[in-house]
Amino acid sequence: MSASVETVKSVEAATGGEYKYGFYTDIESELAPKGLNKDIVRFISAKKEEPKWLLDWRLKAFQLWLNSAAEEPGWANVRYAPIDYQDAYYYAAPKKGETPKSLDEVDPVLLETYEKLGIPLKEQELLAGVAVDAVFDSVSVATTFKGKLGELGIVFCPISEAVKTHPELVQKYLGSVVPAADNFYATLNSAVFSDGSFVYIPKGVRCPMELSTYFRINAAETGQFERTLIIADVGAHVSYLEGCTAPMRSEHQLHAAVVELVALDDAEIKYSTVQNWYPGDKEGRGGIYNFVTKRGACRGRNSKISWTQVETGSAITWKYPSVILQGDHSTGEFYSVAITNNYQQADTGTKMIHIGRNTSSTIISKGISAGHGQQTYRGLVRVLGKADNARNYTRCDSLLIGEKCGGHTVPYIEAKNRTAKIEHEATTSKISDDQLFYCRQRGLSDEDAVSLIVNGFCKEVLQKLPMEFAVEAQKLLGISLEGAVG
Amino acid sequence: MLEIRDLHTVVDGKPILRGVNLKIVAGEVHAVMGPNGSGKSTLAYVLAGREGYQADRGEVLYDGKMLLELTPEERARAGLFLAFQYPVEIPGVANATFLRTAVNAARSARGEEELSAMAFLKEARTKLKQLRMDESFLNRQVNVGFSGGEKKRNEIFQMAMLEPRLAVLDETDSGLDIDALKIVADGINRLRGAGRAMLVITHYQRLLDYTVPDRVHVLAEGRIVRSGGKELAIELEKKGYAEFSSAA
Numbered sequence A: 001m002s003a004s005v006e007t008v009k010s011v012e013a014a015t016g017g018e019y020k021y022g023f024y025t026d027i028e029s030e031l032a033p034k035g036l037n038k039d040i041v042r043f044i045s046a047k048k049e050e051p052k053w054l055l056d057w058r059l060k061a062f063q064l065w066l067n068s069a070a071e072e073p074g075w076a077n078v079r080y081a082p083i084d085y086q087d088a089y090y091y092a093a094p095k096k097g098e099t100p101k102s103l104d105e106v107d108p109v110l111l112e113t114y115e116k117l118g119i120p121l122k123e124q125e126l127l128a129g130v131a132v133d134a135v136f137d138s139v140s141v142a143t144t145f146k147g148k149l150g151e152l153g154i155v156f157c158p159i160s161e162a163v164k165t166h167p168e169l170v171q172k173y174l175g176s177v178v179p180a181a182d183n184f185y186a187t188l189n190s191a192v193f194s195d196g197s198f199v200y201i202p203k204g205v206r207c208p209m210e211l212s213t214y215f216r217i218n219a220a221e222t223g224q225f226e227r228t229l230i231i232a233d234v235g236a237h238v239s240y241l242e243g244c245t246a247p248m249r250s251e252h253q254l255h256a257a258v259v260e261l262v263a264l265d266d267a268e269i270k271y272s273t274v275q276n277w278y279p280g281d282k283e284g285r286g287g288i289y290n291f292v293t294k295r296g297a298c299r300g301r302n303s304k305i306s307w308t309q310v311e312t313g314s315a316i317t318w319k320y321p322s323v324i325l326q327g328d329h330s331t332g333e334f335y336s337v338a339i340t341n342n343y344q345q346a347d348t349g350t351k352m353i354h355i356g357r358n359t360s361s362t363i364i365s366k367g368i369s370a371g372h373g374q375q376t377y378r379g380l381v382r383v384l385g386k387a388d389n390a391r392n393y394t395r396c397d398s399l400l401i402g403e404k405c406g407g408h409t410v411p412y413i414e415a416k417n418r419t420a421k422i423e424h425e426a427t428t429s430k431i432s433d434d435q436l437f438y439c440r441q442r443g444l445s446d447e448d449a450v451s452l453i454v455n456g457f458c459k460e461v462l463q464k465l466p467m468e469f470a471v472e473a474q475k476l477l478g479i480s481l482e483g484a485v486g
Numbered sequence B: 001m002l003e004i005r006d007l008h009t010v011v012d013g014k015p016i017l018r019g020v021n022l023k024i025v026a027g028e029v030h031a032v033m034g035p036n037g038s039g040k041s042t043l044a045y046v047l048a049g050r051e052g053y054q055a056d057r058g059e060v061l062y063d064g065k066m067l068l069e070l071t072p073e074e075r076a077r078a079g080l081f082l083a084f085q086y087p088v089e090i091p092g093v094a095n096a097t098f099l100r101t102a103v104n105a106a107r108s109a110r111g112e113e114e115l116s117a118m119a120f121l122k123e124a125r126t127k128l129k130q131l132r133m134d135e136s137f138l139n140r141q142v143n144v145g146f147s148g149g150e151k152k153r154n155e156i157f158q159m160a161m162l163e164p165r166l167a168v169l170d171e172t173d174s175g176l177d178i179d180a181l182k183i184v185a186d187g188i189n190r191l192r193g194a195g196r197a198m199l200v201i202t203h204y205q206r207l208l209d210y211t212v213p214d215r216v217h218v219l220a221e222g223r224i225v226r227s228g229g230k231e232l233a234i235e236l237e238k239k240g241y242a243e244f245s246s247a248a
Helices: A003-016 A038-047 A052-067 A108-116 A121-128 A146-151 A159-165 A167-173 A184-192 A433-441 A446-457 A467-477 B040-048 B072-077 B095-109 B117-130 B148-162 B178-191 B230-239 B242-247
Strands: A029-031 A092-094 A131-136 A139-143 A155-158 A197-201 A211-216 A227-232 A237-245 A252-255 A258-263 A268-276 A287-298 A304-311 A316-319 A322-325 A331-340 A345-354 A360-370 A374-383 A391-401 A406-415 A421-430 B002-011 B014-024 B029-033 B055-062 B080-083 B090-094 B166-170 B197-202 B215-220 B223-228
Touching (some): A038 A052, A038 A184, A159 A227, A167 A227, A184 A258, A184 A287, A197 A237, A227 A268, A258 A268, A258 A304, A268 A287, A287 A304, A287 A331, A304 A467, A322 A331, A322 A360, A331 A345, A360 A374, A360 A406, A391 A446, A433 A446, A433 B072, A446 B090, A446 B095, B014 B029, B014 B040, B014 B215, B029 B040, B029 B230, B040 B055, B040 B166, B080 B148, B090 B095, B148 B178, B166 B178, B178 B197
Parallel strands (some): A131 A211, A197 A227, A211 A237, A268 A304, A287 A316, A287 A322, A304 A331, A316 A345, A322 A345, A331 A360, A391 A421, B029 B197, B029 B215, B080 B166, B166 B197
Antiparallel strands (some): A029 A092, A131 A139, B002 B014
16 A cells, blocks of 8 residues: 555544544424525524514615625635525524523533533533533523623623623624625624624633633534624633534535624734534535634724634635734734545635734644645735735645645735735645654554644644643544544 | 565665575674665665565564564564664654654553653653753654754664664764764663664764674675674775675
């Protein structure tokens, strides 16, 4: 067997092997009727007992979406059959009477699901110091640590709850970073978003723990449209973690989330994602369409927003976490690792929009393609006329494993201020036979060798992740250990 | 411990090894010397199991096992270590991580418990100190940005940590200044002992001043053409390999 074939095999084992999170929880779901129309939008809004302003906001978005039907993005370097938006459910909630007040009231079957995912809420509550807002399909099931955070004035709750408890904040900031008319998927999300997390960190408060949300799609043929809004007030700091999984299904499932971040003066938001949605099987059947709009606004002077993502899942990824650098001296960062294996496709990158003076941005993207995987880095660095002394450093590295995969880089750079300094570096490499032999001569199996080399390739990004996520991400990169031997 | 019988190897269509016979008993250090292109490195690769360096004829017994039937990692876990002539860079991977993975792969294969990070670190620091090497070796990326001498010393450090049963050193002495050479020789001498065997491939007699071999073999044009004691190395240093190159 040639080394490259072996490499391909071990990476298949690492990324493609068996999807570990492909179990299905047998809970009766409450579904809205299939399809999308004004009544469904009203149904969702009514289910959530929303105020009129929000229903109106949704309806307006729905109208925009109808009008923009021709504007479904076609420019990304991904291929898929047209999506029938009328052939899906837009609302699914685990059936249960009252909203649980504490973990003890949460359906034990749900808690078991989380345990299979490796996030035992109870244990976390006691040990890990991570507050988790778990979104199971569309409704937030349990939110931990609320009390402790409350003492500091931190709000961390499902956005549906925030609409009731903090309407002024939600109304002020919802859609202020990603407007309803932003793009086809964001517009759709604005009309039908089900739930998601809301975070508000008050002035001068440094959130004492990592906030975490675990998203999971459970019911068949449901799209998941989370909406997350995080606001860091003047001088506030917060680190937010998002993990995603979905069970195995033969149909494709749409996931069109919107995440909005707002950082005021001297505020800092660090947003980390480990995305492990079901990628489809080895022939490319099934899997999640992950069409997500994530954007942060550095509104304040000296503010900072940092995106870190590890993307190993989804059949198709369309995602560009971006930062609008509005405040003077603000900083935007994007650190990304993406793996595409089998027939996975990813078109991902970032946008850094420099508006304020002395703004800086850093982009580090690591793409790994194996099997028939196709991956495109698409990035935009835009420096507007008044953005004196803007700085950007971009590095895009691609690692190819095997002969049938592809890595593409599409950087856009627009500078309208002559003081701008923009650097772009890109490399494409393969795992060499020399490296593999060296590792194996030291006793490492093929899979361990590939996993080690890939982890080394991604190191700069992985070390940006909070500790507990870094370990999970490393494991994800080389799930190798399962079924790899023999 | 190691017995090579009538080993033939063709690389890229060219016969390189043409009937090598060699026997090493546990506790001995053997030197293999010879001119460029005589097949020294090929011998090392065949023993370690590098792809493209298969035996076409002959067999190799290692501790009673048919060595050539094992995968490279199985050989490594069974205690065979190759110090590379050109150590390979692995960007982003810390030397300590690399080495701990290697040490634990061998331990697991032997049914032993894996070393904890702390225990490993303690062991590594002790070994580095013995080899008069800087602790920063642990945090640096595997061979990335290392000078030639540092790469070779890193191989010796890895060998010290892995404590192999059979070490094959492929021109580990080439390109070293005298201080580095002493460190390499010292590393070899420390590992010399009853349970271990070493095969030191070298071009020059220089290293053998510091680590005295039990046997010296001359490899020329794919065969061992002469064997002797340490005095053979001294003789070669004076006369060169001309005699052997023309002989075949």
